Amino acid sequence: MLIYNTTYHVEEDQEKYFLIWLQEYYLPEIEKNGVLHTPRILRVLSHREEGACFSVQFEVEDSACLHRWHREQGTKLNEELLKIFKDKVVGFPTLMEIIV
Numbered sequence: 001m002l003i004y005n006t007t008y009h010v011e012e013d014q015e016k017y018f019l020i021w022l023q024e025y026y027l028p029e030i031e032k033n034g035v036l037h038t039p040r041i042l043r044v045l046s047h048r049e050e051g052a053c054f055s056v057q058f059e060v061e062d063s064a065c066l067h068r069w070h071r072e073q074g075t076k077l078n079e080e081l082l083k084i085f086k087d088k089v090v091g092f093p094t095l096m097e098i099i100v
Contacts, residue, residue: 001098004036004066005057007044008091015052018089021081022056029077035069036060063095 010018019041027039036058044053060066081089 002060002062002066003057003096003098004060005055005094005096006091007094008054008056008089009051010054010085011051011088014085014088018054018085021084022054026056026077026081030058030073033069033073035065035073066095 008018022041027041030036030039038059040055040057042055042057044055046053060069081091
């Protein structure tokens, strides 16, 4: 089992809208596909004073499933995020393996 994590830096004036978008559009769209599951939204605690950081995590069976999801759905969702938030939300993905 793997964890697919994307950490987002969100400009302060977009935080409320970003969280609404995640909960009302992004997560439901991902759950329709069924490849990524057990979604979590976490606030990253740091000493940065500008903006906010969030971690969005999903469990995925293996990297082949993630690659297929990314081709079929992930790219479209990322384009939607860019269309709505432009450069006010920036994310970077990380793939992690569960050890224990």
